[in-house]
Amino acid sequence: MGHILVSIPVFLLLSVLQTVVVSRIEVLSGSGDIILLTIISWIIIDEEGSHIAWAIIGGFLISILSAMPIASTMLTYFSIAMIAKFTSNVFWQSPILALFSASIAGTIIKFVIEFATMIFIDIPVPILISITNILLPTLLLNLFFTMPIYILMGDLSRVVSPGEENYA
Amino acid sequence: MKSTDPKRLRNIVAIMFVIGLIFLALSGILRPVLGVVMEPLISIQRWLSERFMAVYDFFSLPRDVTDLLQRNAQLENEVSNLQSQVIQLQEQLRETEVLYSLLDFARARPQDQYSAAAVIGRDPSPFLHYVIIDRGSDDGIQYGMPVVTQQGLVGRIDAVTSSAARVQLITDPGSVINVKLQNQNEDAQIRGSVTGEITLEMVSQNVSFESGEILLTSGLGGDYPVDILVGQVVDVETTENNLFQSASVQPVVDFDALRAVLVIINFQTINIQPLIPEQS
Secondary structure, eight states, rough: HHHHHHHHHHHHHHHHHHHHHHGOOOHHHEEOOOHHHHHHHHHHOSSSSSSHHHHHHHHHHHHHOSOOOOHHHHHHHHHHHHHHHHHHHTTTTTTHHHHHHHHHHHHHHHHHHHHHHHHHTTOOOHHHHHHIIIEEEEEEHHHHHHHHHHHHHHHHHHOOOOTTTOOO | OOOOOHHHHHHHHHHHHHHHHHHHHTTTTTTHHHHHHHHHHHHHHHHHHHHHHHHHOOOOOOHHHHHHHHHHHHHHHHHHHHHHHHHHHHHHHHHHHHHHHHHHHHOOOTTSSSEEEEEEOSSSSOOOOEEEOOGGGTTOOOOOEEEOOOSSEEEEEEEEOOEEEEEEEESSTOOEEEEEEETTEEEEEEETTTTOOOOEEEEEEOOOTTTOOEEEEEGGGGGSSSOOOOEEEEEEOOOOSSSEEEEEESSSOOOGOOOOEEEETTTEEEEEGGSSSSOO
16 A cells, blocks of 8 residues: 555656656657656566556556546556566566566557557557657667666665565 | 262263164164175075975965865855856846747737746657646636747647646647648648648649748637748648648747747637538
8 A cells, every 4th residue: 555655746756757857858759758667667676566556646647747538548557567567477587677678568558559549539640650750769768768767666665665675 | 079980881882882883774884794794694594484484384284275175165166056046047038038029929919918828848648749838727728729939829728727738739740720821822721740840731733832931820710810920831742643732831939949938818719610511
């Protein structure tokens, strides 16, 4: 329960950072997503199983700020949480491998869902331009932000659960 | 007659001698003699003084260096503070310049009422081109109100809370705006894209226009006021097989450096949806 309560101020802070800072750091048309990386990092570090709650809280806060439909945003972050849990189970001996695998897969899943949403709401989006101008730069930026977010989440985990040493 | 005391006489002679020496010294007669006597004394004094100061410096200099280092640190702190103040003042100056420009724009269009707002965020999705401003329904902002800067059209209000609002930029892929070509007096549409580029569409093949053509809002559809500057045509694409011509548009607003905007709060959007016949 404590881990879920902690996620609220964390995501509030990260949402502000995302809209004010990270979204302005653009490569072509792509920008990083620290909410996505936070959810993935926390799921890999935390073993209490609060990943669904983190995905819901993160997705909800982003859906307030974004013009993307709420269903799309919630589905995006829920899928990312599932992928992170899956990679965490598959690569349980190597959290770093799980982290980067989940970051790459999560970024691609987010792109696919948002692309499908744009098509669904009848906004024309060329696929090749979207891949070269959005997906690849976003992937690059997310990989760049992955380790700092993971280290921060590790520190947060130690603060929240001082007795546990889940962070590798 | 009382005999003179020899001791007293010696004192008088000594005093007279001293007074005489003083007079001689004051008159300058003794200067060469004094020079000969004083020169070695001064040399000795200089030599001793130099050695003494060397020893004195040896013991006192570390303390002075410490003092200097502290003073240097203090001065560096002051310099840092002053530099941060300079940066703050430059920032305020830039904001003031932006606000003055907005004020000039507002004065140029007295028929409109404006509410100035600062841009405080961007949409987290890279597919969308929206910004968040720090004015909401408490400040009279409503859905659909046009947003401009001193340069031209920015977009329109898409969502409102009590203290903030989300603005759909004209570069957003979902944004379609009715415009007119200033010199041709021809209506057309501009459409945004995921890359932030704007395309001019629906220009009749009969119209001849070139790069540099100015685009203004036409007011058709009731979403935007008339004659707000939108951009400039940079590259015309004419294909004979197509029904319409298209062109790339350079917006007049620099969306990467968007800091403050004006919301036209007395503009009433017109909902023409009920007038459009339903397609079976």
